[in-house]
Amino acid sequence: MACEESQTVTKEFRALGHEAYSCDILPTSGDNPEWHIQGDVINHLQNGWDLIIGFPPCTYMTNGGAVRMYPKKGEIDPIRYEKAMDAKEFFMAIFNAPVKHVAIENPLPMKIVGLPDRNQLIHPYQFGDPYSKKTCLWLKNLPDLIPTNVLTEYQPFINGGGGRMNRAHYKGKKFAVGSIARSKTFTGIAKAMAEQWGAK
């Protein structure tokens, strides 16, 4: 699991008997540091994995940040745009890793970033967590996730609460990626990934 400090998805794969590892520049906040590779994931993409699921930083690419990308009507903030291009390059490095099965999870990106078309758009409420949050999946050699428990009552997931600011590191550059609490994967989606993709 690339860019996963929480081990949320890693531990669901482990629960099903897979030899899964989380990788993040941060130490893990999960319970199993022995399953965690702390470091730049770019240095670990060639290690012969069967499957990579990536959760790369999205702050400068996400549609939710569009107001800051265009502070004056119609004019792009060049510094923010450059950071978005760095984030895209990092995203694409994971997506194009020499691995048969690849999935990347990120919020809805701004069109201007030019990411490839997503394969699927899901919400936590389709997997048993009572929130709506547009979550995109880019998939290589993996099927769309099938909803496991569609709730009819849910609320928008605006902010997961406080949390430390999280920083991304790529090619020697540092950029904030938002609060850690907000970026953790929902358990229902994590379980579905392990159940449905673990057997591929």
Ligand SMILES: C[S@@+](CC[C@H](N)C(=O)[O-])C[C@H]1O[C@@H](n2cnc3c(N)ncnc32)[C@H](O)[C@@H]1O
């Ligand atoms: C949007 S958050 C995803 C968090 C994830 N969903 C979780 O539950 O832990 C992005 C993560 O990417 C990590 N990150 C940023 N640059 C990285 C790099 N070069 N190598 C590995 N992890 C990186 C950050 O530390 C952060 O934990």
